[in-house]
Every structure is written in structure tokens, then in C-alpha cells.
Amino acid sequence: MSDILYKLSNITQSYSGKIVLELDSFTIPKGAIIGLAGHNGSGKSTLMRILAFLESPSSGEIIFDDKKIETLETSLRREVTLLTQEPYLLKRTVAGNVAYGLELRGAKNIDNKVRESLNLVGLEPDSFMPRQWFELSGGEAQRVALAARLALNPKVLLLDEPTASLDRESTLLIHDAAVKVREKCGTTLVIVSHDYLWLDDVSDTIFTFAQGHLEY
């Protein structure tokens, strides 16, 4: 077993013939918290979708946990969870949203896990669990979406701008939640943010993108 979780080689991604991402070599160690920075359109979300196995690159090779991704089992893919820039809630209560993935996986003690995850993102369980998806502010909805992912103890958690609509206090909570989930479950995290200071604080290493390339 190596210490490397992702190994990407000679990756390119093109849309309509235009290359938007070009990575010669990019590795992510197990249990790392990796920050991705860079201007709008520099390829960060594209890389996140590739890391989440939601799209295949136009060319190149991805090794995940010592396996070529062509041979990955569906169960392994399920260990990678992406929180997108516009998180989406199910038309259910907050409790229903956070419990959903746990129910699918046949988890035990769902109520406790839901409460624990809401506490991690700073939402008081008793007051938030019964609320409907439309009874939330933007920042609260974003944190419910994050809680739903934290509840699954994922092997990999990919967070695309998790603090974009959050106030200072909530961004500090997200910092702590990221560090805690790594401590507790050994989760590897990749986090995109335009808040460079916050990102620098939470990450072991930051990679900066410019026009689809890594800047050194």
C-alpha cells in the first residue's frame, strides 16, 4: 500500500476542442488536506469533477488507491464525495437531507449521526432538523449540504468553495469540521476557495491554477 491516494499523469480536459486543464503530474497523499486556488475559469472545478469520477479526462491516466480507475469498483467510487459550488438539497427536512445517504447505506444510529454532523457545521440539531429545505438561508443550506457529506465519513471529501456564502464565524467552523473529519476518519480532503488566507490555514499544501495549468 502506498501513501499516495491519487496519481494523475498527463491529464488534459477539453470542452468543444478547447483545452481547459493540463496537468503533467499531480499527486494527492492519503489523509492530506489539499487547497486549490486560482482565478475564475482556471480549471479548479473541472479537476474536482475528474477527482470525483464524474467526468473522464480527454487524455491521461488516473491511479486511485493503487488502481487504474477503469477498473474501479462502484463501491470505491462511492467513497469519494463532492460538494459542488451550488449545493443541492432534497425536497425534505434538514434531518431528511442529512439522513438520506446514511439510509441508502443502511447505517445504524442515523439520528445520532445526523445530530453530530449538524453540530460539526454549527447548526443546532433540535432547531434545524425539523425545518424544510426552503426554510433556510443560503449559508445554512450550504452547511446542511456539507453536514450530509460529513455524515458519510467519506474516504475522500471534495469541497468546491464550501465557504463562498458563509460569514467569518461559519468559515471557522468549516475549517474545524475539515480537520476533525480527517482526524476521526482519515478522510483526504481537496478544497477549492477564493479565500486564500482561510485556505492556507486549513490546507497542508496549496496548488494554484492559472489557465488550466499549475503555477509553481
Ligand SMILES: Nc1ncnc2c1ncn2[C@@H]1O[C@H](COP(=O)(O)OP(=O)(O)OP(=O)(O)O)[C@@H](O)[C@H]1O
Ligand atoms: N461543461 C463545460 N462545457 C464547456 N466549457 C466548460 C465546461 N465546464 C467548464 N468549462 C470551461 O472550462 C474552464 C474552466 O472552468 P472551471 O469551472 O473548471 O473553472 P474554475 O477554476 O472552477 O472557476 P471558478 O473560480 O469561476 O469556479 C472555463 O473556461 C469554463 O468556461
Ligand SMILES: [Mg+2]
Ligand atoms: Mg469553480
